Amino acid sequence: MKIEWIEDFLALIEAGTFSQGAERRHVTQPAFSRRIRQLEEWLGVELIDRHSPRLTLLPHAQAYEASLRDWLAHLYALRGRIRADAAHGPRGILTTQHTLTVSYLPRLLLYFRRHAPQARLQVKSSDRNECIRDFQRGAADLLLCSEPDGAPLFVERTNVQRVQLGTEQLVPVCAADLFGQPVFDLDSKAPLPVIGYEPNSFLGGMLSSPYWLDLQRHYDIELVCETSFTIGIRELTLSGLGIGWLPHGLIESHLLTGKLVSLAERLGGPMLMVACYRQPDVGAASVDTLWESLHDRPPKV
Missing domain, CATH: 1.10.10.10 (Winged helix-like DNA-binding domain superfamily/Winged helix DNA-binding domain)
Structure with a gap:
């Protein structure tokens, strides 16, 4: 044929x-x-x-x-x-979750381009659980992911290398009114409309007890929408449909422009770590170069 x-x-x-x-x-x-x-x-x-x-x-x-x-x-x-x-030699393969692909990965790739231009890299963006599975079965050399604060992955595998790149908060935000104030009044007795995560998703788990239980003790919560699609939650929040909890790196520009207003001072929010993992005994020169650059001065999360 x-x-x-x-x-x-x-x-x-x-x-x-x-x-x-x-x-x-x-x-x-x-x-x-x-x-x-x-x-x-x-x-x-x-x-x-x-x-x-x-x-x-x-x-x-x-x-x-x-x-x-x-x-x-x-x-x-x-x-x-x-x-x-x-x-040019084999490429390194980095797998990362969809949210970081939008929020942090562009800055990291620009950093690699400036500090390790000779290193070749292929990026695979997937659901967080799928990224972890790909890394565990050797389908990726590097794993870039978010983690609960104080609970790193692979603690039982001492041969897996890790570098922490920073922390960020899951920030409760809502749209702003014409005067730059939150469209929802936290002091009113009306139910708070919430754009929530599916309970079995990573960020849904981050918002579960004790944080969510404590929130429900103080506020009457009305769940408007439930999804694991982080970008969808951001867009629904921008539309003024409810309060959403989003990684700071994903909404930093919206906070600066005033399109979204942070409610963290009143509602708080869980902290996330962002870390990168490397497979043991990966011999590709590109992976060595990229890993070394991650220990230098990578961009802040």
Whole structure:
């Protein structure tokens, strides 16, 4: 099987006719038709309904079109990585949770670019639990994550290296009114509308007892929305729909511009640590370089 046959088939779908597909692929129509036939012979099935006056894919061809596109994209990406690794050496792989991808990672990558420009790095952004699993099974060299204050990960694995990059607070915030004041009055007897986290999420766990229980002792809480999507909580909070608890790094600019108002002075908020972990015995030169730079002067969380 030749990759060009898959390219031909996808070009045929996009063009809509054999003649236009051949033109896209810069071959004659007979040669183009022959290559479509060769793909069908290799697969052992027909892909085109040749009894139809218009180009019509058979049902199984329609069902697997997206898979063929994905396979081809992955193959080209793999080729690019192999070429880059051969030319420059293997890359380090850093996995991090979605929230840090938005709040802290851009500053960290700019720091790496300035202080370790020769080090090659690939970033994978996932749910926090998935990031930890990837790191544990060796699918990532570095793990950047948030942790409960005073409760680092992997304490039982003495060979896993760790560097703490800073702390940040889960800040209770709400939208501001025209005068820059909170749109919700904490002293009123009205229920406080809350944009909350799903209980089984990491940040949901951070807000659970004793913090949440203590809050409920003092305020009547009305749960407006519950989600593990941190960016969604920020947007709902900006819309004035309720009070949300968000990592400071994610809302720093909104606090400075006055779009959000901190309620931390009245409501407090749990503290988070941000740390980076390194797999033991990782020999890639890029990982060594990046790890050394993390011990120098990385940007503040």
